[in-house]
Amino acid sequence: MSGTSLYKVIIAEDEMLVRIGIKHTLEWKKYGMHVVADVANGQEALEAYQEYKPDILITDIKMPLMDGMALISHIRKTDSDLKIVILTNLVEFELAREAMNKDVSGYIIKVSMTNEEIAQLLSKLKRELDERTTTQMTIQHIDSDVVKEHLCKDFLFRNRYSETEFADIVTRHGLRLTPSRLVTVQMEIDQYDKLQERYQDHKGQLIRMSLLNILEEVLAHYDRGEIIFDSESRFLTLFSFEDITSEHEITAVIQTILAHMRKVLLTYFNVTVTFAISAPESGYGVLKRQYEQGIKLLQAKYWLGTDQNLFIGNGLRAEGIIAIEVQSQLKAILNEWPEPLQAVYKQYERTLGELLRDLEPTKETVQSYFQRWLHMIVLGSRMSPESAGMLLAEYTEQLKASTTLSESVNLFTMQLQEIGQLIRKRPKLSREVSRAVDYIEAHYNEELSLQQIADTVQMSAKYFSTLFKKEMGIGFVEYWMHYRVEKAKELLLSSSLRSYEISDMLGFADHSYFSRTFRKVTGMSPREFRNEQHIQDVDVDVDE
Template identity: 45%
Template sequence: MYRILIAEDEMLVRLGLKSMIEWDKFNMKVIADVANGQDAWRVYEEHRPEIIITDIKMPVMDGMELISKIRLQDQHTKIVILTCLEQFNLLHKAMSLGVSDYIVKLTMTSEEMENVLQKLHTELQASQPQIKVIPNLDVDALKENIFKDFMFRNRYTENEFSNTIAGMNLRLKAIKLTLCIMEIDQYKQLQDKFKDEKGQLIRISLLNVLEEVLQSHGRGEAFHDEDNRYVLLFSFHDMVSEQKITEILQQILEHIRKVMLSYFNVSISFGISTQKNGYSALRLQYNDSIQVLEKKFFLGFGAVLNCREGSEKRFEEIIKEKLVQHIHKWETVDEEQSKAMYISVSNLYESGSLSIKADIKGMFVQWLQWPMSSLHVSDAGKVSLFASYADRLLRATILDQMIDISNEFLDQIIEIKSQRKLSREVIKVLSYIERSYAGDIPLQQAASHVGISPGYLSALFKKEMGINFVEYLLKFRIEKAKALLLSTQMKSYEIAERVGMDNHTYFSKMFKRTTGVGPREFRNQWMTNPVEENAGYEED
């Protein structure tokens, strides 16, 4: 099914487009509709839709800039312009960038739109790559088995493997060997596109393409590793200059990248080993390439990662810059929380753990918990909100996706807070609780703080918040405790004291009544390396 992205700043136009067309009729579906070019660019980078319908004039990034950026990477995506009569001078410029068609918004009809979609459907069908299947498939299977038998199963000696390779007339020598791991980014989308759940057709097709590219350069061999991963082996026995070797390798990998984008509309990432002599080094080179490719999580899709390049500290500095930039957005919601987030990032950086994927994911999940204490929704609503975003964060494949999910979560928090209309007195009490929850706060003291009677405050608070003052204070303290359990290594009794509940037994009992689990179990559920506690001390 062809995917469509709509970019239009007028909401009514977007809604009209989505509702006036029977998209299934053209084997199409709208995967996103956005209000500006910047959001459209993000969607394009992540999903690579076959069709983009875009306005010319939009905020943040206009349609002309969006089209220009897309055309720098991709000449195949179909683009339809939504225009007004006075924009025909811009339309002429847009058409020069390879725009497929245009629609005048003021006179747009469903019939006119369907005619354009039918035309695009025909063009896309005609341009669908004809996948060539290698008739001699057993050669690829044989080559794959030989390499894997030697590298992973120890079924050949180095001498036996060398003789076997020589007998197959492969483009390979045991001198100046470089191993590259090629990984298909967003492999599931490729499977969906080709309706290839098992991936067999994709594997055959990709190996065929790789063979053609490597053959054209007269260098290198490729075999399938697993799922979305392929191994490329190169020997540069005929070259002396290391600079020239690097240039040739870059040319080959760039050629592969362009072909994969053109034929399959996918991005790929590479992990490149250091250069070694002798086939005995292949397993080490493979492990090094896999390890360096792990950094793709932090750098994003399309990464080319070399074992020889850069220090680990500089790499962590890049990650830190990304995270600090993300934290700035949290300052708009809670300055105190944003400071705590910065501290958690700095701690990971100082300990050298900022490039450990599990630690980053755990930290993002912890951050979800922090705004919950000041969120005035039901307990079930908090659990649902937290669980849905935590699940998405844990399933994210790159850091940029996690940042986008976290930003989306923050936008939802802001929206929820803006919907709640509270009286001045209740707002002052909530602010007072936020500042003073670690101490003793009886109802009388809170009422005195805002200048009203305890009875009136009790009734007003229950009316506006849906729970009484004492229940709210307890839940607020529990939410703060949950955040501390996930973001610090403090013992649960220390946390109890920090949130104003000096009696640890009472704290543990209330925590379990509120969350369904005790403090230690809650921490173990979400932290990768939970702190050890005295099991006999905590009452779950």
């Protein structure tokens, strides 16, 4: 049954009064059913079955020409879905029990069975048929989505069809498309990983099917456009406007549909989305170029922000917009720079200048600068290695998760202010320890000893060691080692130097010792650190 149609029923019973009674005393429509045939023997029942393809067969067991058992056996050879109900009396009950082994749904005992009991049986059959119909429609819908996705991707990405062949496919499958004034819309779900986490759907299959269903309903409401799954967090919608010639009107219609999509996704999934929208062009051949332009524009949402409509071909070059956004937002950080970190201010200003000279920076490039800046600040703040390690690890994870430049800037500014507050609250160092730290940081790449530092501050080695550990929370040798490792991190982040070159610059006796020290402090090799920050390594280190 589909839509408003009724489930079809055949009644096979040789006793006319019983057959007519069942047909006319029950309110079949109440159960979503109607009787398409009532027959007096098994042979007629089989012919009626072949003609009407019913959903339910109600049959007596003992009938002329072909009995009920033979009828059931014949049907079950090719049809396992038909719902079958046995008409029986107490004398035939053993035969009815045998029939139950042939996947019969129930039985009606003549004379003694009440209308209420029959109604319960019919209600049960209706529920089972409804569930099966819903499942079949879902499978057909899923199959249709998969077929449509493959056809579109075969044309867009695999060059399996010519424009003419694709036009024939569109017509044959009844897709809501024509080659007139085509518009592609790339939709990307913002913070898709959080959606996966919320629904515990790490493969994304449930999310994909649910989103396609609800978005297809939106398009069906407007009777326009086709949507397919693109990849992970992206969906591609294709529109055509054979009926509208004004580009202004086309844009208005698209914005109305996209606003509807955005609303239902926020309502039912609590997610925001970003759309990349092409200008209308005719001919199926334009779809590939429109798609590529949309992907490129979506990559710019890190700079331009999420939850908005981005239009292709609006006269602004993406790299120009990016340069303006980077300059504006990163220079604003200078105004937020805390007083206790003024020593690092010039370093930030200088490295910011390096970044701003890049007219087309990538998200990865900018985020590597944020990592570099925080390492500079941590070094300049003289935080304890334990605190610095925890802060940097947490910041790295949050930075990777940030989806826009504004998020990254806000995160960095927040860390900047927190470190400034920590410095303000920290007890002031004694003159001797402060001088010692200055000396270590100025000569970190030289061979240092406790006695050498103690002589510099004019104290005994024993007393200096005790005082340094009391004020810094860490011994002299450990502080020196951690400082050198932080310097190594800064160089790994900011340069393409090989790790053995960094080892030499930092004054380590050999590369093997440098690698062991780096791993001892960070838990990873220099190369692994570079890879974790998504920075391309330039060498294969040995002795790691």
